Amino acid sequence: MNESSQSLGSTDAGERSPSTAEEGFVKELNRLIGVVKIHEENNRLVIESAENFIRRISDLGVEEDQVTIQFIRGQVFLQNQKVPYRRELEPILNKLCAYFSKRGIGGLRFYTTISDASTRGLLTFARLLNMAGNEKNALTWFAHKLTDEQIAWVEIVHEPPAREDDPDSETLDLAAIAKKTYVQVLASVKEVAQKVRAQKRAGIGKTLRMAQNMVDLMMADQSMFKALSTIRIYDDYTFSHSVNVAILSMCLGRYIGLSKNSLERLGLCGLLHDIGKVEVPEEILNKPGKLSANEFEEMKKHALNSVRLIVKIQASRDRKARLLLPPFEHHLKYDLTGYPQTDRKKPITLFGRILTIADVYDAVTSPRVYRPTILSPDRALGMMLKGAGKDFDPILIKVFINMLGVYPIGTLLKLDTDEMALVKETREEADRPRVLLLIPDGKGGFDAGERVNLDARDPKSGEYLRNIIQSYHPSAFNIQPADFII
């Protein structure tokens, strides 16, 4: 696990800590499937894994003589209890969900009679599970095979039907993918930054793959993708800011009709646009107050630093050439009065103009150490509109507003019904978005409530059922929108 994970927060009180036995079972199941796939059955690792797995079942099945694992809408349940995710366990849980989902298997119930089964029998079971992934009707095939092989200590559990008011499992899968993508993108950017800071060779293979995943995710569900840009990580501002700028830029790029390959490049530019900040002293970056003139000069260098660091990255000449300009330009401003000031008087590129907008928007809507107050997203747009033609491309800023809507996703609203709501989706009637109501949980936080459209009217009076009174930035109420709307 890399150091970056330390700044991402920790599991909190309020979540049930998983017992060692449950975690052990899940890990062992994952391991068993993996080793059988790679090694021969007489391999020591395989045999060990089989024995451990049987032991785990015995440990867990003491009270009920069976251990049931189920995969429901992208989540893992063990003995009918949701396995809460912990940092270390999450990748395994996701992998298992995808694995069983691919085979159409909603769950498995292992009986404790498994302890009487031969190791060979257990390995056959694991092998059949793997092979089922290649079958057209995997579930049926697997069920038949279990019968043929007379494996009686395990049975297939079918997934319960989805509830009507639940999002469908595909959406939940996409949500899981979206979250995973965000974190992986963040990690890849950090990895590159750490390597360039340490003056090591830094390739962008991972970052490129992530940029492509981001494009794919955006194509699949732009709203969800946009919602990722609401993520705020106070301790990790520089990198999360880069990811958010990439997301916002790509959304804007897609909105104006850029091709997939251009979007990939735009995403990379966004991810790397502030990489030069690795060379700005931490005490300046995180200074809780105004910068002196010298300090600001130091800060300004990051635009030039970014170019130099991109040149040093392990990538083809062509790719680097296409990446280095927007980071250079993103503080120049539309009218070229920004920095770095040079003799070059060419208009900044389209990507540079896009990055400028995304960069400022994310910055002014993020809590910063030196600026406790932040603008709500709608006020941020109001402020930025005034900069059209000077700071921002006048056409692109309009497009940006149209794309985000007057109440962008993640805006916190107070309604005249005394309710609080988070904007979940912008709609054609931009002033009346689709929102997620927030219900105080009595412990200072909120639970997700109903999803409602603010254009809903009373059938009798024709009046709107709910009206917006005020907008806020969600962090003012300790709300991380992504936690609710993804």
Place this chain on the structure above:
Amino acid sequence: MEKPEVEQSVSTETRLPTNDPVVYKELMVAFFRALKNYAIYPFDHVICRNAVTDFETKLGEVLSEKDLFRIDVENNRLLHEGTLIYQSVLREGDLPHILFRDGIQWIAFQSGIDTDEILRFLEILHRNRHLKEEAEGDIVTALWDAGLTHLHYDAADVLWDAEPLVDFGSLDLEVASGERKKSSSGSAESPEPPGSEDFEDKTSAANLQRGPMKEDAVDEETAPEAPSALESLQDPEELEKTGPPDSDGDRKPSGVAAFLETQGEVVSIADPEIDRDLWRLTEAEQNELRKMVVEEENWDSIDDVLDVLVVILHEQQTEADYSTILEFITEEFQMTLEQLEFQLAADLLDNIRTLKRTYSDPKHWAPPLIDRFFHTISGPEVLNALGQFRSEPAKLSDDRLKTMRRLLLHLHPRAVHPLGLMLPGTTDPRIQKVLMEVIGSLANTDPASLEKLLDNPDEELVQQIVFILGHLKHPDSVPLLTQMLSHPSASIRKRAMKAVLSRGSGALSRLFPLIEDPSPEIRTIILDLLSRRKSREAESLLLEYLSDGRFKIDEPLHVIACYYTLGQCGSFQSIPFLRARLLEKGWRGIIGLEKPHERQGAAMALMALKLETAEEILQQAARNRFASIRRAYENAFEALR
């Protein structure tokens, strides 16, 4: 001898149904053969072309029965519909391994796939067979970029073993009070949920400002008072001081932080009083937007990138960073040559030369690095990029050629050799002329740069180089020219001779050895040269040569011609020698040791001298008692009649 084809296909005289596993295995064999041959041979090689065609044909047969042929990937196996169609030893570089390595779970060929897509797929596999550490990408990223319409795949995340994931609800959010609190979902310690009265409190702008702003080192006397948000945005001058909306600008000493503190004054875009038309795109703007996108999709970065790189270069503070940027500029420069973007390349070099002049300190480390840059770009590795213009001369207008000339003149004399090598393949006389001029100009600072070219086996090229050498003003060019007087090729010696002649002084002594040149033409030219006028130098050279008597070209006519030339260029100083040659040792004829051509030559020389003393000697010869002497006179008289 041609390399043998790798792997022979199984004879398929009897066609099996396309769903027979043997067919799939044969298809894989054909695929591997195509892949291996693609790696070994250029595509237009018959072996490679045949292998690819064979695979394409077999694939087409399979796809005629089913729309999609999917191959599932395991670590060392490939399967189709559960059937094993290929198994390899787990070995780096094997197809299943490299696909598995990059996370590919399956690939599928769809009907409609054409040769181009197959080739691009092969190229991707070939290029990514062995991944370097810190690779730029892998098979998956390459396939994504390629966007092959009829090739599908699915890939798993393999780049992370166990990436920490985030419970977004647990992320730290800085609350306005300055205290860190967890986000509200799942947090045990959170502020009381707001009631309506709290809303009023919170909505007032003053209360949204929490926590003191730490005072900085900025002098309070000079720091301007923070204006209101709207004022600062409306007044351009004030904007200069306060800082415009900028992600870092708000941290300027007199920045936007001030007006952000008065958030209440920033109007929401959702405010009903704001005209929605403010962000409605007009038709003209929509057209402009479409144009932007088209321009971007067709954007060639070189122009803009080069500009920025010079700016970046100037800002570098360390030698290492400076070198890094120069290396990248070298690559970009090479690209400009490949694209025949001479204007860009010339401007770039102009800018770098200008940059070099800004370093006034003679000990600064930058100028030598710049010199090294010019040395590098003058080498064949970079300049060979120019090669294509020779085969497409029509692409070069006169203006472009002029620019190319300007560009090439920036180069280091090291460029002489690669540029010289371009001459033989250049048919367009305009391009030839430019190359010759540039070579001449560069070589004028360092004639030794031509040396390698002078050794080239291509005679025509050497001719051209000698021509250039002849026009160089640099004194070091003379020894090189003199060397060429000994060149094995007569035409080159002749050219060199002409070049030496054009140099004026000292030419005769350098050229004289050519009097014994194997080429009669050259010998004639030399003698003609010597005979043009009376010359002490020519006379001395000839006297010495003839006195020695050891002639490499021991042909009578040559010897006679040399003597005659002596007469033409000589003076009374030659008379004693000529008298002795004509009149002495007449007895040699009796005993058969006569050298009649020398006597005759001497006689002819005396006749050419047209001096009274010479005439007297000739009369003596005419009446001499030795027949050989009398004969010599008579033959000379006949020859000159």
